[in-house]
Amino acid sequence: MQKLVIAIDGPSAAGKSTVGKMLAKKLNYIYIDTGAMYRAIALKLQRNDISLDDLSNIENILKHSTINFIRKNDELRIILDGEDVSPEIRTPLISKMASDASAVPIVRTCLVKMQQEMGEAGGVVMDGRDIGTVVFPGAECKFFLDASLDERARRRFKELQEQGLAVEFSQVRREMEQRDHNDSTRAHSPLRKAVDAISIDTTDLELEAVIQKMWDLIISRYGIRI
DSSP, rough: OOOOOEEEEOOOSSSHHHHHHHHHHHTTTTEHHHHHHHHHHHHHHHHHHOOOOOOHHHHHHHTTEEEEEEEEEEEEEETTTTTTTGGGGGGGHHHHHHHTTSSSSHHOOOHHHHHHHHHTTTTTEESSIIIIIOTTTTEEEEEEEOOOOOHHHHHHHHHHHHHHHHOOHHHHOOOOOOOHHHHHOSSOOOOOOOOEEEEETTTTOOOHHHHHHHHHHHHHHHHGOO
């Protein structure tokens, strides 16, 4: 049976992680949330009070960091140096730091290599900003998920509220707009749609409809071989 690499790219809160987890489960594939990896490194830099200009210490941090994913109670958890940091990496502060850290070439080079090693055998669904363009440009299936800025901000605002964080919608929207700009204009591996990626606008689509669109395309292309 062929084990595919399925790449899902797109901006923040377009639905990549939720869709990626469900699609991987449906295919019995491994799901890799690359955004969580950047968040984990950002958290470690923040904990150690390391500036993004301090390339020597960043390199040392990267050399001595391990990142793994485990499934616990049907939920994917990210493990940094043996510690479950899943809740801590989802705060607005770490989101902003992760976006900034992802623009640092040494950080991106190290994590891209790690991601390629995780997915080299296939049988993975991987989401992020540059999966189909940089990490796995030869991926068999590439998707680009997007949604309107207002809808994506609404989703993130709801997520943060459910975590008990006191945030204003206007602030969430403003920070998301800034992150979109940072991700799409950075010099190293910017967010962009791969030329052979299938675009799906999730603004007005239910989750199940997005999954079905992706599933139908994969089945039509690869059939029972998956």
